Amino acid sequence: xxxxxxxxTGENPAVFNMGxxxxxxxxxxxxxxxPTLRLYAWRPRAVSIGYFQGLREEVDLDRCAELGVDxxxxxxxxxxxxxxxxxxxxxxxPETHPLVSGDIxxxxxxxxxGVVAGLSELGIASEFSGLNDVASGGKKLSGNAQTRxxxxxxxxxxxxxxxxxxxxxxxxxxxDEKLKGKLISDxxxxxxxxxxxxxxxxxxxEAVAAFERGFASALxxxxxxxxxxxxxxxxxxxLASERFSSExxxxxx
Amino acid sequence: MKGSYVxxxxxxxxxxxxxxxxxxxxxxxDIRGDFFAHPEEGFDEAESALIGAPVADLGRTFASELAxxxxxxxxxxxxxxxxxxxxxxARIEAxxx
Numbered sequence: 001x002x003x004x005x006x007x008x009t010g011e012n013p014a015v016f017n018m019g020x021x022x023x024x025x026x027x028x029x030x031x032x033x034x035p036t037l038r039l040y041a042w043r044p045r046a047v048s049i050g051y052f053q054g055l056r057e058e059v060d061l062d063r064c065a066e067l068g069v070d071x072x073x074x075x076x077x078x079x080x081x082x083x084x085x086x087x088x089x090x091x092x093x094p095e096t097h098p099l100v101s102g103d104i105x106x107x108x109x110x111x112x113x114g115v116v117a118g119l120s121e122l123g124i125a126s127e128f129s130g131l132n133d134v135a136s137g138g139k140k141l142s143g144n145a146q147t148r149x150x151x152x153x154x155x156x157x158x159x160x161x162x163x164x165x166x167x168x169x170x171x172x173x174x175x176d177e178k179l180k181g182k183l184i185s186d187x188x189x190x191x192x193x194x195x196x197x198x199x200x201x202x203x204x205x206e207a208v209a210a211f212e213r214g215f216a217s218a219l220x221x222x223x224x225x226x227x228x229x230x231x232x233x234x235x236x237x238x239l240a241s242e243r244f245s246s247e248x249x250x251x252x253x
Numbered sequence: 254m255k256g257s258y259v260x261x262x263x264x265x266x267x268x269x270x271x272x273x274x275x276x277x278x279x280x281x282x283d284i285r286g287d288f289f290a291h292p293e294e295g296f297d298e299a300e301s302a303l304i305g306a307p308v309a310d311l312g313r314t315f316a317s318e319l320a321x322x323x324x325x326x327x328x329x330x331x332x333x334x335x336x337x338x339x340x341x342x343a344r345i346e347a348x349x350x
Contacts, residue, residue, distance in 0.1 A: 050287050051293050052284070052285055052286055052287070052288060052290065052293075052296070053285055053286065053287060054269060054283075054285040057269060057285065075293075076289075077287070077288060077289035077290060077293065077327075078287055078289060079266075079267075079287035080287070104291065104325065104327065105327075131289070131327055131328060132289075145289070146289070146291075147291070147293060148291050148292065149292070175259055175267065253283070253285050
């Protein structure tokens with residue numbers, strides 16, 4: 001298997017992060033760049049909502065404005081996520097790649113194996129839960145989402161490093177119906193973090209080192225850390241401004 | 254008439270449906286939630302194609318529109334949408350009586 005390009009882009013605003021994920025998808029799809037792993041974070045804090053979610057049903061926009069929390073709609077489905085103390089990854093790979101050539105559930109697990117391996121590097125045993133979550137001890141530590149466009153798979157996901165339930169549940173509107181059938185019905189009790197699991201604070205830099213190793217193992221190797229191309233950065237800025245900052249996109253549902 | 258539904262079938266993702274209908278025909282159907290569909294735009298098109306369909310056949314029509322576009326769903330089925338529509342219609346019609 002081809003070795004994956006590896007980018008670590010640090011903290012950026014939500015609209016740029018979503019623009020860069022899509023720009024990388026386009027550059028891998030065109031053959032300009034090889035399959036790519038990116039690790040990143042969010043500043044300021046942000047809520048991302050899934051492609052099919054209703055904006056005002058899922059997010060308290062007034063509270064977000066008060067707290068300086070950005071709001072963005074993703075290209076991928078899934079649920080709303082509060083991005084604060086976390087590590088985020090994205091993987092872009094052609095649909096013909098052996099890692100993703102099986103069914104969609106298989107591909108989630110093949111790419112998300114980097115999350116499980118990264119958590120293991122930190123000393124946390126975890127496993128997939130349902131279609132798109134990774135949990136430890138019944139508590140969710142990671143959510144993952146995938147889209148397929150231009151002959152490529154883009155999968156991105158988050159690893160909670162720390163959790164601020166008060167801020168999280170003041171910006172996310174969680175309906176009672178969402179908790180039906182869950183083992184732990186108190187939504188606050190269902191959320192955990194790497195720092196909670198280990199009983200010590202784990203920051204972004206430590207997590208990056210662990211997840212580099214985890215994804216290198218899951219993806220069959222990583223190139224040396226590098227930067228997005230100039231063309232990708234330019235395209236990311238354009239997508240951030242034209243798509244991900246636009247009301248027409250964010251409030252489309 | 255108009256109504257909405259929020260629910261989550263066992264093992265599925267959250268579904269929100271807003272439905273408007275007149276004379277048994279769908280005027281508007283907005284399907285939202287934390288499910289997945291590939292390709293996403295095919296889902297959008299299938300949802301738009303529900304306008305003008307018989308409200309009693311919403312699930313079957315949606316299944317057909319998705320299938321014709323090769324859309325694969327995760328965490329949601331067309332039957333879930335049909336059942337949500339039936340629940341809305343039953344509730345609103347009972348309130349109208």
